[in-house]
Amino acid sequence: MSAAPERAPLVAEPLTAGAFAPFGEVLEATGAHVLINEGRCRRYSDLAALDIAHGRAGVSFFAAEPRTWPVEVPLVERHPLGSQCFVPMSGGDWLVVVAGNGPEGPEGLRAFLARGDQGVNIARDTWHGVLCPLGDAGTTVPRLFAVVDRIGTEGEPAGANLVEHRFAAPLTVHPGA
Amino acid sequence: MSAAPERAPLVAEPLTAGAFAPFGEVLEATGAHVLINEGRCRRYSDLAALDIAHGRAGVSFFAAEPRTWPVEVPLVERHPLGSQCFVPMSGGDWLVVVAGNGPEGPEGLRAFLARGDQGVNIARDTWHGVLCPLGDAGTTVPRLFAVVDRIGTEGEPAGANLVEHRFAAPLTVHPGA
Numbered sequence: 400m401s402a403a404p405e406r407a408p409l410v411a412e413p414l415t416a417g418a419f420a421p422f423g424e425v426l427e428a429t430g431a432h433v434l435i436n437e438g439r440c441r442r443y444s445d446l447a448a449l450d451i452a453h454g455r456a457g458v459s460f461f462a463a464e465p466r467t468w469p470v471e472v473p474l475v476e477r478h479p480l481g482s483q484c485f486v487p488m489s490g491g492d493w494l495v496v497v498a499g500n501g502p503e504g505p506e507g508l509r510a511f512l513a514r515g516d517q518g519v520n521i522a523r524d525t526w527h528g529v530l531c532p533l534g535d536a537g538t539t540v541p542r543l544f545a546v547v548d549r550i551g552t553e554g555e556p557a558g559a560n561l562v563e564h565r566f567a568a569p570l571t572v573h574p575g576a
Numbered sequence: 577m578s579a580a581p582e583r584a585p586l587v588a589e590p591l592t593a594g595a596f597a598p599f600g601e602v603l604e605a606t607g608a609h610v611l612i613n614e615g616r617c618r619r620y621s622d623l624a625a626l627d628i629a630h631g632r633a634g635v636s637f638f639a640a641e642p643r644t645w646p647v648e649v650p651l652v653e654r655h656p657l658g659s660q661c662f663v664p665m666s667g668g669d670w671l672v673v674v675a676g677n678g679p680e681g682p683e684g685l686r687a688f689l690a691r692g693d694q695g696v697n698i699a700r701d702t703w704h705g706v707l708c709p710l711g712d713a714g715t716t717v718p719r720l721f722a723v724v725d726r727i728g729t730e731g732e733p734a735g736a737n738l739v740e741h742r743f744a745a746p747l748t749v750h751p752g753a
Contacts, residue, residue, distance in 0.1 A: 436706040445634040457622040529613040
């Protein structure tokens with residue numbers, strides 16, 4: 400058996416709506432909005448293309464351990480039955496790893512550096528890494544995210560909405576310049 | 577014409593799931609959860625009873641001007657066609673004013689002091705004040721919230737999902753002890 404091939408490290412690029420478009424939407428308070436509440440609030444409406452099959456969308460909270468650079472990404476996953484929208488609640492940068500869906504699994508891996516005031520909605524069945532807030536070394540306080548995704552139906556098989564792909568060669572992500 | 581009657585000030589009480597139950601749900605990272613992502617993330621699932629009629633739920637961002645104590649509440653509103661879920665993204669306390677739906681309008685006003693790691697889902701057709709982050713005097717930087725609520729359908733009349741009640745006597749809310 401030969402050794403796992405070397406994999407070139409990924410470099411995180413800034414998260415922008417245009418760059419992320421093949422994978423879903425970026426949620427942020429920029430651009431078109433309406434003024435509500437007597438002008439004291441700006442509403443940026445309908446930022447995520449929620450796409451839920453055979454079930455319903457729900458709101459959950461995720462409390463995730465922060466990671467540090469360089470970030471090791473052992474696997475990616477996809478959800479065939481629903482989009483998954485992540486919104487940070489604790490501030491700070493976080494990392495979004497995504498990939499296209501090739502015939503043999505994930506291909507064209509990309510890494511995006513999201514700010515603490517940006518959310519993402521990952522399109523249904525799109526490969527992505529697990530939730531990855533970025534912290535300082537030694538900081539282990541979990542960071543909170545609100546997640547809008549599919550809530551499974553009673554009695555469906557465990558994992559009905561989860562496909563995992565574990566990399567033969569580990570993927571490492573480095574910060575951009 | 578007589579002067580508007582005096583109204584006793586409201587005192588904000590801590591936001592707890594039990595106290596808020598008549599008006600909707602409190603979203604917070606406590607209690608039942610599952611471990612995901614190889615144990616590095618806790619998932620608190622399905623925290624809000626989304627209730628959307630004649631349309632669909634969407635995710636929006638609200639950027640709201642902070643207020644200071646005592647808070648003046650000139651009006652409350654309700655949304656007959658959908659629940660409205662608020663999740664803070666910028667940290668800090670915020671104020672949630674709600675009321676029961678009496679025959680003549682809002683009755684039994686309550687004020688809840690929410691923390692920056694707590695969301696609320698306000699039940700469909702429940703009277704509530706507008707989004708109200710609390711800041712220090714002189715701080716005008718808007719605070720960001722993610723909102724999951726009803727996205728109106730094309731061509732429906734403006735205000736189809738909004739009823740407002742403006743108080744004859746202004747309501748003032750003070751911090752709790």
